[in-house]
Amino acid sequence: MNVDSRGRMLLSAFVALTLTVLPLPPWLDVLRPAFLVLTVLYWSVNAPRTGGIALGFFAGLMLDVFQGPVLGEHALALSLITYIAVREHQRIRSKPAIQQALFVCVALVFYEVVLFMIDGWTGHPVTSPVRWVHALTGALIWPPAAAILAYSAGRLA
Amino acid sequence: MAAFGTAAGRPLTGRGGSPGFRFTLYALLSVVVMYLDQRQHYLEQVRYALQAAAYPVQLAVNSPSAAWRWLRDSVQTREALRAENARLRTTERDLELRAMRYEALARENGELRGLREALPPIADRWLPAEIVNIQLSSLRQRLLIDRGAANGVFRGQAVLDDKGLIGQTTHVGPWSAEVILITDPEHAVPVRIERTGLRTIAVGAGDTTSLALPYLPANADIKNGDLLLTSGLGGVFPEGYPVARVTEVHRDAVQPLAQVRAAPLAHMSTDGEVMLVWFRTDRPATPAGGDSVGELASGDTAMQPQPVPPKPRPAPQASPAPQPAPQPAPPPPPADEAHPTPTQQTTHAPHRVPAPAPAAASAAASEPADNAPAADSAPPPPSAAVSAPEQRQP
Numbered sequence: 173m174n175v176d177s178r179g180r181m182l183l184s185a186f187v188a189l190t191l192t193v194l195p196l197p198p199w200l201d202v203l204r205p206a207f208l209v210l211t212v213l214y215w216s217v218n219a220p221r222t223g224g225i226a227l228g229f230f231a232g233l234m235l236d237v238f239q240g241p242v243l244g245e246h247a248l249a250l251s252l253i254t255y256i257a258v259r260e261h262q263r264i265r266s267k268p269a270i271q272q273a274l275f276v277c278v279a280l281v282f283y284e285v286v287l288f289m290i291d292g293w294t295g296h297p298v299t300s301p302v303r304w305v306h307a308l309t310g311a312l313i314w315p316p317a318a319a320i321l322a323y324s325a326g327r328l329a
Numbered sequence: 330m331a332a333f334g335t336a337a338g339r340p341l342t343g344r345g346g347s348p349g350f351r352f353t354l355y356a357l358l359s360v361v362v363m364y365l366d367q368r369q370h371y372l373e374q375v376r377y378a379l380q381a382a383a384y385p386v387q388l389a390v391n392s393p394s395a396a397w398r399w400l401r402d403s404v405q406t407r408e409a410l411r412a413e414n415a416r417l418r419t420t421e422r423d424l425e426l427r428a429m430r431y432e433a434l435a436r437e438n439g440e441l442r443g444l445r446e447a448l449p450p451i452a453d454r455w456l457p458a459e460i461v462n463i464q465l466s467s468l469r470q471r472l473l474i475d476r477g478a479a480n481g482v483f484r485g486q487a488v489l490d491d492k493g494l495i496g497q498t499t500h501v502g503p504w505s506a507e508v509i510l511i512t513d514p515e516h517a518v519p520v521r522i523e524r525t526g527l528r529t530i531a532v533g534a535g536d537t538t539s540l541a542l543p544y545l546p547a548n549a550d551i552k553n554g555d556l557l558l559t560s561g562l563g564g565v566f567p568e569g570y571p572v573a574r575v576t577e578v579h580r581d582a583v584q585p586l587a588q589v590r591a592a593p594l595a596h597m598s599t600d601g602e603v604m605l606v607w608f609r610t611d612r613p614a615t616p617a618g619g620d621s622v623g624e625l626a627s628g629d630t631a632m633q634p635q636p637v638p639p640k641p642r643p644a645p646q647a648s649p650a651p652q653p654a655p656q657p658a659p660p661p662p663p664a665d666e667a668h669p670t671p672t673q674q675t676t677h678a679p680h681r682v683p684a685p686a687p688a689a690a691s692a693a694a695s696e697p698a699d700n701a702p703a704a705d706s707a708p709p710p711p712s713a714a715v716s717a718p719e720q721r722q723p
Contacts, residue, residue, distance in 0.1 A: 186386075198537075201466040225352050243375070244361075245359075294363070300468055303468060
């Protein structure tokens, strides 16, 4: 829980946020994985005590500011999946990257389901199937993303 | 402290309790935040602050493309600049001529109506804003512009470009504002078909090149190439601005409604700059004044009839506006007694006399949500949220 690792965590979250809001052409935008969610998941699994649910909540709040119809929507969804990741962090951490990606895919689907429900509840139902693509691309990019984050964290996992 | 046990052998109890406890805490906090934001609108201040905090990030993200634009501008050749200059000069002269004529027409109209004070309200102020960030996914079509509350931007302000309507502001920060495009799937804009005066609603389709008109009956008089103007209902967009042109009309014998598509006139995916518009609302001709807003049931500001803009110039369509030719003028909507006015520019003014508009508005206001155009004479009573999807009325 030292200052250094916390700094790295925040820096990586900031970079991920930047990637999330970077303007992209529409066709590429559909494929863009949720970088911030992946980063938060990574830290929840690998440093559950440094980041954990608080990181998930505040990252989600930032996402809400950038793209949420309601404040707290992404915060809730991200808190939920960080909670799952923190709880299961030992089990996930010991698996190879491919299996981790499977878990990430499931977590992202959870995340989208929560967003979908809240969207419906707040009267912004968007039923386009496009939103589920993010879960898939997120899982696909997990192995390289995790490797990059591990490298930046200074310990090659 | 542990509300839930942890699955891991070693408990993760640090500061603030077990993960289960912390999750419960944050989940509750999220729900409370959502409730306050959605139902009570207590969080405008918080959102304002957060938007201010987020702005630097958005600026940073935009900086590469801004740098590229600057570079491109600064290495333009002399010939290109000269050509552009000549073109601009021609355009300016045209516009000057048109504006000159407009002044005369406006005065004439006022005299004809015998009420100098009843001239239609005019666009008071224009403010160009640069696009800082743009989201054009099929789920969200938003712009971030570099003007905010510090420049007097308010929520629900109309945003245009030189070709047509772009959208309206949804969240306003101190130095930035978020604009929801008319093509956002959550957005709907009340429109009027210029040729027939038929009113309906254009809903975003999540694609910058198309709008859907889902509430037109199969026998509606609409055809390819029809121009859609804002109808002024719904209270956000002033009347008579060009919105889109019909590109596809599909009538199916078994379907009660026609499937109509229209292409927005504004260049949403290529614009670098947009215009924010303020309208003068203090003229007597403005139908719903300050106090009548309050009397609209449950203070639904979306019901407030809008001031009439100066020139509903059907923009891209060759607009031979200078001569006051009454023939091509679109007939005023069927419900109104048609005052034949001498000019195309002011055709819509007559039915904006104070009496009928608030009546229509309050009739609509008695209905639940903000489906303003239901009060309108358009045949199908559309039940979609209209014109201000995210607008949360106090």
